[in-house]
Amino acid sequence: MEPWIVETRGLKKYYKLGGNVVKALDGVDFRVKEQEFVAIIGKSGSGKSTLLHMVGGLDVPTEGEIFVAGRSLFGLTKEELAVFRRRKVGFIFQNYNLVPDLNVYENIVLPTELDGKVVDHIFVEEILDVLKLTEKREAFPGNLSGGQQQRAAIARAIASKPAIILADEPTGNLDTASGHDVMGLLKVVAKQFQQTIILITHDQDIAQMADRIVCIEDGRIRKGSDFYA
Numbered sequence: 001m002e003p004w005i006v007e008t009r010g011l012k013k014y015y016k017l018g019g020n021v022v023k024a025l026d027g028v029d030f031r032v033k034e035q036e037f038v039a040i041i042g043k044s045g046s047g048k049s050t051l052l053h054m055v056g057g058l059d060v061p062t063e064g065e066i067f068v069a070g071r072s073l074f075g076l077t078k079e080e081l082a083v084f085r086r087r088k089v090g091f092i093f094q095n096y097n098l099v100p101d102l103n104v105y106e107n108i109v110l111p112t113e114l115d116g117k118v119v120d121h122i123f124v125e126e127i128l129d130v131l132k133l134t135e136k137r138e139a140f141p142g143n144l145s146g147g148q149q150q151r152a153a154i155a156r157a158i159a160s161k162p163a164i165i166l167a168d169e170p171t172g173n174l175d176t177a178s179g180h181d182v183m184g185l186l187k188v189v190a191k192q193f194q195q196t197i198i199l200i201t202h203d204q205d206i207a208q209m210a211d212r213i214v215c216i217e218d219g220r221i222r223k224g225s226d227f228y229a
């Protein structure tokens with residue numbers, strides 16, 4: 001059996017809008033191996049966010065199955081999905097989503113503390129070092145550049161040791177140079193700490209930095225689009 005850490009089977013998400021049905025996802029079979037770094041590309045409205053939200057347990061499909069780290073998300077209650085997200089998924093958003101009143105270090109350890117787990121401070125130091133944030137550990141998000149904030153958000157995602165990391169347009173708010181920097185560092189930490197990453201982006205150049213690229217078109221994986229970069 002293939003060691004899929006993420007697998008979707010026949011995934012569909014339909015929205016009823018007035019008399020119309022919007023097929024945001026229309027039968028997606030998507031698989032990710034452990035420690036892979038996959039970029040999902042596609043035009044605006046193609047279904048990228050919908051797919052990421054389903055895999056991250058932020059939303060439930062109309063039809064189809066999702067397996068993450070060996071368990072099915074089918075039939076989980078809202079509360080069970082919240083626990084799934086907290087324990088298994090690290091999220092990285094376009095807007096960083098750092099807590100403004102907490103410094104970099106406090107932001108990084110927050111999810112682990114909220115989950116009632118012991119913080120592995122040695123591990124956090126290593127992450128800070130790889131992401132070149134050691135000197136910014138006591139800085140507040142408001143005093144950091146966009147690239148530094150996103151590096152802190154990446155550190156936070158890695159520090160909770162999730163099964164998968166989902167990144168939603170992580171370079172979307174950054175200029176080209178900072179975007180490439182952040183993407184390069186994300187790749188380095190992913191490899192160093194053996195993380196599985198699924199990232200969505202509009203940007204071909206950013207996607208090219210992943211191990212594998214999958215293109216979504218009209219709610220489906222475009223035939224022949226799934227390839228190793």
Ligand SMILES: Nc1ncnc2c1ncn2[C@@H]1O[C@H](COP(=O)(O)OP(=O)(O)OP(=O)(O)O)[C@@H](O)[C@H]1O
Nearest residue numbers: 015022023024042043044045046047048049050051
């Ligand atoms: N809550 C909703 N209600 C109705 N339609 C929705 C909803 N969420 C998404 N859609 C529709 O589903 C389709 C896919 O949306 P989705 O956000 O997944 O695309 P996307 O590829 O992530 O786009 P973008 O790059 O602009 O974020 C679009 O047509 C969108 O309008």
